[in-house]
Structures are given as structure tokens and as C-alpha cells.
Amino acid sequence: xxxxxxxxxxxxxxxxxxxxxxxxxxxxxxxxxxYKQEPGAGLQLLTYIFSNMDxxxxxxxxxLLNKKDKHLSLRIADTQTGDSAIYFCAESRGNTPLVFGKxxxxxxxx
Amino acid sequence: DGGxxxxxxxxxxxxxxNVTLSCEQNxxxxxxxxxxxxxxxxxxxxxxxxxxxxxxxGDIAEGYSVxxxxxxxxxxxxxxxxxxxxxxxxxxxxxxxxVGGNTIxxxxxxxxxxx
Numbered sequence: 247x248x249x250x251x252x253x254x255x256x257x258x259x260x261x262x263x264x265x266x267x268x269x270x271x272x273x274x275x276x277x278x279x280x281y282k283q284e285p286g287a288g289l290q291l292l293t294y295i296f297s298n299m300d301x302x303x304x305x306x307x308x309x310l311l312n313k314k315d316k317h318l319s320l321r322i323a324d325t326q327t328g329d330s331a332i333y334f335c336a337e338s339r340g341n342t343p344l345v346f347g348k349x350x351x352x353x354x355x356x
Numbered sequence: 357d358g359g360x361x362x363x364x365x366x367x368x369x370x371x372x373x374n375v376t377l378s379c380e381q382n383x384x385x386x387x388x389x390x391x392x393x394x395x396x397x398x399x400x401x402x403x404x405x406x407x408x409x410x411x412x413x414g415d416i417a418e419g420y421s422v423x424x425x426x427x428x429x430x431x432x433x434x435x436x437x438x439x440x441x442x443x444x445x446x447x448x449x450x451x452x453x454x455v456g457g458n459t460i461x462x463x464x465x466x467x468x469x470x471x
Contacts, residue, residue, distance in 0.1 A: 254396070279459065288360075288446055288462035289399075334398070338458045341406075343389055343414070348398030 250347035252335055257353045264322040266350045268335030273316060277338040280309065280320045282331045283349070289334060292320070322352075330354045358383050360463035362447050367468050369434070369441065377432045377466045379447035388430035389448040389460060392416060399446065405430055406452060434468060442470050 251269040258264045270278060276297050281289040295302045295309045295318075302309045308321040322329055332349040339345060360381045369375045381388065390402040401414030405424040419438025424430055430449075434441045444467055450460040 277458070281462075286465070286467075288362075288464045289448075291459060291461065294459060341452065341458065343401055343404050344458060344460055346399045348396065 250335055250337055250345055252333075252347035252350045254348065255351050255353070257355060258325050260325060260327060260354055260356050262325055264320075264325045264329065264352055264354075266320045266322075266333050266335075266352065268318040268320075268347055270316050270318060270335070270337040271345075272337060272339050273313070275337040275339055278309075278311060278318050279334075279336040279338070279344065280307075280318075281334040281336065281346075283334065284331045292333075325352075325354050327354045327356055360447060360449055360461060362445075362463035362466050365464070365466060367466060368471050369468060371470060372436045374433055374435050375468065377434070377445055377447075377468070379430045379432065379463060381428055381430075381447075381449045381463075383449060383451075383461065384427070385449035385461075386427070386452045387450045387458075387460075388424065389450075390414075390420070390422065390430070390432045391446040391448065393444040393446060393465075402432065402445075441468055443468060 277294050279294040280292040282292050283289045306323045310319045332351050334349045335347040336344040363378045387406045389404040391399040400416050402420050403422040405411035421433045446465045447463040448460040
């Protein structure tokens with residue numbers, strides 16, 4: 247099947263903003279998700295956005311959706327060392343299981 | 357507290373043995389899933405079940421088996437036919453047709469190592 251694409255690594259300095267990008271495949275996807283995984287743990291749901299929205303903000307997190315380009319981004323403001331983790335983008339294709347990207351490993355340098 | 361419980365956290369298997377990973381949820385979710393995670397490979401879907409007594413193969417079902425006799429339980433058996441079973445296994449669940457689409461929630465994972 248077609249893949250959800252993410253860059254594999256991102257490194258930022260503490261206090262800077264992080265932007266993690268994702269390209270999804272199905273223009274009819276209804277929901278798009280961001281999950282966070284800390285070492286040795288399961289995935290934690292961070293946020294999701296409905297396809298009729300362009301932007302969603304939740305405290306330090308901002309999700310931007312460009313449906314024309316099938317591009318999703320997650321911006322983390324004032325990045326902290328505790329934000330170091332793997333971030334997964336996922337898309338919902340109807341009632342089938344979510345399709346995940348391979349994850350972006352965010353490293354925060356103090 | 358509501359959640360998804362996976363056990364054991366760490367499991368060692370000898371070659372040729374079958375092992376079963378447990379997954380229990382008390383969220384009253386209809387659907388349950390098993391994913392496998394390898395370094396740099398992201399998540400790959402093994403099996404999923406949308407209702408009791410029914411399940412479907414995912415992308416990498418060969419060498420695995422599941423059952424769904426109860427809504428809250430979805431155990432995964434890694435059989436001797438699975439040639440490279442060493443990985444991190446994640447169980448998840450979701451409510452069908454929820455407001456948040458098909459949002460899924462994960463357990464804490466189980467590490468399986470073949471020795």
C-alpha cells in the first residue's frame with residue numbers, strides 16, 4: 247500500500263520551535279493524528295485534526311493541514327528536553343486501521 | 357483506572373517455541389489491534405479485530421495467530437513459523453465510529469527476544 251512519509255530525524259535546541267512534517271496519501275482521509283512515543287513505551291495520542299480544518303492549536307502544539315498538498319505538520323513551541331521522543335503521523339482511511347508513518351525521532355539539545 | 361494492559365513486559369523465547377502475549381482492555385472498546393515495531397521500520401499491523409469472534413489479517417500476519425473470544429481480550433501468539441520474532445509488540449484499541457474518527461489507544465508494549 248501507499249506510505250505515509252515522514253523524515254526520520256530532527257534535532258533542535260532547547261527553547262526553539264520544532265516542526266515535524268508528514269505527507270499522507272489519501273485525499274479522502276477524514277482524520278489525521280500525531281502520536282508521541284517515549285523510549286520503551288507505547289504510543290501516546292497527542293492530538294488529531296479533522297480534515298475540514300486547516301489548523302488546530304493546543305497549548306504548545308500547533309497542527310497545520312494542507313489538504314491540497316496532503317501535508318500535515320506538527321509545531322512544538324518552546325521545545326523542552328522532555329519533548330525528545332519519536333513522533334508518528336497517522337491517517338484514518340474510513341473504518342480501516344490507522345496507517346502510520348515510520349516516525350520522526352526528535353532530539354532536543356540542551 | 358481505564359486502560360490497556362499488556363503482559364509480560366519482557367519475554368524470552370527459545371527457537372521453535374510458541375509464545376503468547378496478553379492484551380486486556382477495560383475501555384469497552386470494540387476494536388483491538390496488534391502492531392509490531394522494529395527499529396527504523398515504524399509500526400506494522402499484524403492482526404486486528406473489530407468485533408468479538410472476528411478478526412482480520414494485517415500486513416504481516418504470517419507466523420502469528422490471534423483470538424477474540426471476549427471483548428476485553430485479544431491475545432497474540434507468536435508461532436515457531438515466525439522466522440524473525442524479536443521485536444517490540446504493541447496492542448491497541450479503539451471505539452468504532454467515535455467522534456475522533458478511528459482514534460486508537462496503545463498499551464505500553466511487550467519486548468520479545470529470541471534466544
